[in-house]
Amino acid sequence: MTRFMDKSIDLLINQLAVxxxxxxxxxxxxxxxxxxxxxxxxxxxxxxxxSNRFDVAQAAQQAAIDCxxxxxxxxxxxxxxxxxxxxxxxxxRATSHHVINQAANILKPNATLVLAGEKNDGIKxxxxxxxxxxxxxxxxxxxxxxYIASIALQAxxxxxxxxxxxxxxxxxxxxxxxxxxxxxxxxxxxKIDRGSAFLIDYLPQFLNSYNTAPQSLLDLGCGYGxxxxxxxxxxxxxxxxxxxxxxxxxxxRENLKPLTHIESDALATDAGNGIEEQFDTILCxxxxxxxxxxxxxxxxxxxxxxxxxxxxxxQALFVVNTFIxxxxxxxxxxxxxxxxxxxxxxKLISLKH
Numbered sequence: 333m334t335r336f337m338d339k340s341i342d343l344l345i346n347q348l349a350v351x352x353x354x355x356x357x358x359x360x361x362x363x364x365x366x367x368x369x370x371x372x373x374x375x376x377x378x379x380x381x382x383s384n385r386f387d388v389a390q391a392a393q394q395a396a397i398d399c400x401x402x403x404x405x406x407x408x409x410x411x412x413x414x415x416x417x418x419x420x421x422x423x424x425r426a427t428s429h430h431v432i433n434q435a436a437n438i439l440k441p442n443a444t445l446v447l448a449g450e451k452n453d454g455i456k457x458x459x460x461x462x463x464x465x466x467x468x469x470x471x472x473x474x475x476x477x478x479y480i481a482s483i484a485l486q487a488x489x490x491x492x493x494x495x496x497x498x499x500x501x502x503x504x505x506x507x508x509x510x511x512x513x514x515x516x517x518x519x520x521x522x523k524i525d526r527g528s529a530f531l532i533d534y535l536p537q538f539l540n541s542y543n544t545a546p547q548s549l550l551d552l553g554c555g556y557g558x559x560x561x562x563x564x565x566x567x568x569x570x571x572x573x574x575x576x577x578x579x580x581x582x583x584x585r586e587n588l589k590p591l592t593h594i595e596s597d598a599l600a601t602d603a604g605n606g607i608e609e610q611f612d613t614i615l616c617x618x619x620x621x622x623x624x625x626x627x628x629x630x631x632x633x634x635x636x637x638x639x640x641x642x643x644x645x646x647q648a649l650f651v652v653n654t655f656i657x658x659x660x661x662x663x664x665x666x667x668x669x670x671x672x673x674x675x676x677x678x679k680l681i682s683l684k685h
Contacts, residue, residue, distance in 0.1 A: 338362055339478035340448035344418045345371070347446050347480075352376045353415025356438070358404070358431050359383040362420045365391035373397075380414075382406070384517065384578040387602040401600070403517060403578040405499070406434035414438050421449035421458050426516035428454070430498035432462045439485045447472075448480040455479045465489050501586060506558070513586040514556040517579030519619070524558055527678045528617045531651040532562045534673050534680055538649050539566060539613070541682075546612030550574065550641060552604050552634065557584035559615050561591075570595045572611070576602055603630075604637040614638050614648040620656055631661050638683065639665045648683040 341363060348355065348371065357363075357371075359381055368391050373379050381399040383389045389401035400408055404427070417435045421428045435445045445462060449455035456472050459481040463469040467486040472479035501513045506524050514521045539546065547569050551560035554573035557580075564571055571594055573584045581598055588596045601607055618634045620627055635658075638648050652658050654674060659681050662669045668684040 337364070338420070339476050340420045340450060340453075340480070341367065343448045343475055343478055343480040344420055344446060347416075347418060347482075348377070348379075351416055353443075354378050354380070354413065355416040355418065356409070356414045357381045358417060358419040358435075359385070359388050359392070360420075360422050360427070361385050361388070362422070363388050368392045368395035368397055371395070371397060380409075386576045386578070386600045390602065401578060403499070403582055404431060404434070406438055409438045411437050412440045414443060415440060416444045416446065418446050419448075421447060421453050421455055423453070424516060425454065426494075426496040426498050428458055429461075429493035429495035430516075432458065432465065433492040433495055435462075436465055436485060436488045436492070441485060443485050445483045445485070446480065447483065448478060450477050450479065455481075459483065461493055465491075465493060501583060510558075510562070512556055512558065512561060512583070514583050515579055518556050518577060518583060521556060521579075521583075525555075525617060527651040527653070528555075528558050530673070530675055530678045531615060531617060531649060531680060532559060535563060535615070535649070536566065538647070538672065538680075538682065542612075542647070543645075546646065548572075548609075548611045548613070548643075550604070550607075550611040550614045552614055552616040552638065552641075553618055554584050554598070555580050555617075557587040557598075559617065560584065560596075561587055563615065564591050564594055564596075568594060568613070572597045572599060572607070572609075574599045574601045574604055574607065576600070603633045604641050605633075607641060610641055610643045610646070612643050612646045614642055614646070616648065616650045618650065618652065620652060620658070628661075631656075631658065635662055635665045635683075639685070642683075642685065644685055646685075650681045650683065651678050652681065653677065654679050 381392045392399035459472045468484045470483045472481040504514045549568045551573040560573040585598045666683040670682045673680040
């Protein structure tokens with residue numbers, strides 16, 4: 333069997349070897365794209381996937397697996413229709429609580445929710461809470477760094493887990509003059525990211541460096557749309573926002589609606605892959621790192637797509653943590669690379685063909 337870096341994923345995939353009936357895999361950013369060709373429907377079982385990540389959903393679909401791309405909207409499934417659900421718990425508590433709550437609705441009586449994760453993910457707490465919700469106490473079994481537990485649905489308790497009303501967009505007052513829609517499931521969903529704020533503060537000065545005022549803008553990895561909405565006051569007549577995350581797309585689409593004076597779109601893409609037009613300006617606060625570990629492949633993906641999507645004469649502005657050597661990685665893609673600002677925590681890097 334193919335082995336993947338996340339031991340929790342390995343444990344869940346092992347469960348499929350003995351699974352029977354109709355099973356649902358709940359897949360977020362923890363699930364690698366390379367895993368899907370190893371998962372097959374057979375005479376004993378059928379597999380459906382739901383993912384909130386566009387790249388994961390695409391990879392599953394390309395492997396001929398039935399996959400639904402959504403913000404974990406389980407309403408598309410009939411109640412009591414699955415024999416089992418596999419879930420590697422998410423980084424955000426509200427997301428994990430939402431999935432566990434929804435599993436209780438879509439599982440058949442006595443069907444199984446299989447949870448996996450590491451101690452730092454809160455897996456022991458999730459197993460305890462799911463056991464209480466399912467009226468079926470269970471213990472997490474340790475396997476290296478990872479834990480796994482199977483919880484049978486005996487009866488659903490009255491009180492569901494607190495998921496912060498996961499499915500609902502809500503208004504977030506980000507500053508005195510900026511109120512945007514956001515929700516759990518989006519990175520930094522209830523605040524302004526400090527890197528993004530640094531970029532927006534510098535943006536008027538950056539735009540002044542153009543010989544001709546730029547008309548089109550791409551917000552690459554838009555989140556709920558703070559950069560796109562903040563930039564909308566600076567003279568652009570077309571704005572495209574794109575993200576890999578289904579929750580982010582729900583939010584940014586709502587936030588773009590009031591921009592009736594500007595042509596705008598919100599598109600589901602993997603780092604801009606699939607967008608065919610080119611732009612005068614590309615702004616990006618990329619998800620390159622976890623702690624101090626930098627994802628080189630992700631950096632290469634964003635840089636290569638930015639080169640493809642940028643008009644000749646256009647410019648891109650990236651904000652990254654000061655320890656990320658993006659200006660060195662960018663030399664393979666751009667002729668002119670400048671660190672135009674540095675506040676000690678973040679730096680702004682201008683890229684030109």
